[in-house]
Amino acid sequence: MQTLTDPFARAISYLRVSVTDRCDFRCSYCMSEHMTFLPKAELLTLEELDRLCSRFIALGMTKLRVTGGEPLVRKGILTFFEAMSRHLASGALRELTLTTNGSQLSKFAAPLAALGVRRVNVSLDTLDADKFARITRWGRLPQVLEGIAAARAAGLRVKINAVALKGFNEDELTSLTDWCAREGHDLTFIEVMPMGDDMGEALRLDQYWPLKDLRARLAQRFTLTELDQRTGGPARYVRLNETGQTIGFITPLTHNFCESCNRVRLTCTGQLYMCLGQEDMADLRAPLRSSPDDAALEAAIHAAIARKPKGHDFDYSRRVSDGKLSGQITRHMSHTGG
Ligand code: SF4
Numbered sequence: 001m002q003t004l005t006d007p008f009a010r011a012i013s014y015l016r017v018s019v020t021d022r023c024d025f026r027c028s029y030c031m032s033e034h035m036t037f038l039p040k041a042e043l044l045t046l047e048e049l050d051r052l053c054s055r056f057i058a059l060g061m062t063k064l065r066v067t068g069g070e071p072l073v074r075k076g077i078l079t080f081f082e083a084m085s086r087h088l089a090s091g092a093l094r095e096l097t098l099t100t101n102g103s104q105l106s107k108f109a110a111p112l113a114a115l116g117v118r119r120v121n122v123s124l125d126t127l128d129a130d131k132f133a134r135i136t137r138w139g140r141l142p143q144v145l146e147g148i149a150a151a152r153a154a155g156l157r158v159k160i161n162a163v164a165l166k167g168f169n170e171d172e173l174t175s176l177t178d179w180c181a182r183e184g185h186d187l188t189f190i191e192v193m194p195m196g197d198d199m200g201e202a203l204r205l206d207q208y209w210p211l212k213d214l215r216a217r218l219a220q221r222f223t224l225t226e227l228d229q230r231t232g233g234p235a236r237y238v239r240l241n242e243t244g245q246t247i248g249f250i251t252p253l254t255h256n257f258c259e260s261c262n263r264v265r266l267t268c269t270g271q272l273y274m275c276l277g278q279e280d281m282a283d284l285r286a287p288l289r290s291s292p293d294d295a296a297l298e299a300a301i302h303a304a305i306a307r308k309p310k311g312h313d314f315d316y317s318r319r320v321s322d323g324k325l326s327g328q329i330t331r332h333m334s335h336t337g338g
Helices: 046-058 077-090 105-114 129-136 141-153 170-183 211-221 285-290 295-305 316-321 326-335
Strands: 014-018 063-067 095-100 119-123 157-164 186-191 224-227 236-240 246-250 263-266 271-273 281-283
Touching (some): 046 063, 046 263, 046 285, 077 095, 105 119, 170 211, 186 211, 211 236, 281 295
16 A cells, blocks of 8 residues: 655654535634635535545545534535545545534434444533533534434544633533543543634633643542553543543644654645644645546645655744634644544
């Protein structure tokens, strides 16, 4: 089998693919309430996404994580999962997974499980219905909890990704942890760093909650054992000895995983980002659309991987001026964590 190897001898085997920029929530650290989404012609069609991902898989990608926006609001999305499931069946793809806000899982969990999805990451910051409605603006907690229950009923393993916000879910550290222990969900906390006015009313500078503080708080109640569990991503893990739970921590500024980085990120418009923390990207849509033959596309993929940088270099000011908020960056980071 072919492999994609970058100039630093890292085998690139994990593709995160965004299938839409749309979402049915408007989390205040991710989107403004009145978003202008991309025109349809800019988006890759589901057939194009299939062709592009299949080419990556032929080149050695063994793990595919589907993201958004909210991936399950993309019309016809099961067609795409069905297309990818043929690579699971052939053995070329080892894992097909997704990151979701959970709103559509009641409907999609069973079909996704039938297509070979085994794990799902659900972004959930609070178990308080009012707070949930406030931070997601358009989301409703019961719908998400039903979705998570449907995922478990369908046999999917669930990982909860919670953004840690001081003064917002600080008081829920224990209840979230206990709930995950009871329900058998994995849990990862994500640090988010607000950077000024663009962050919207629900995420202010005084809401920055460094994960080292959260961790210290957890240690008051639990005995933490550091785990050497590496996924090639930014998450660090501990075990809570009392419950046996594994808890992940992701901070967007960590540089500890670059040397083992195995991943790249594809946007819904066909741009390939070779590093989560750098702006350099390669347009794969043009070679994809220029010919039904994959030769130009494959050459563009190889050329892009040859530009994968050694390490990342977050420049928050640049992201904010682009209108991309750190919450979104952080969600992206979390999508790489497992
Ligand atoms: S954080 Fe996730 S659920 Fe919230 S608006 Fe952004 S994409 Fe949607």
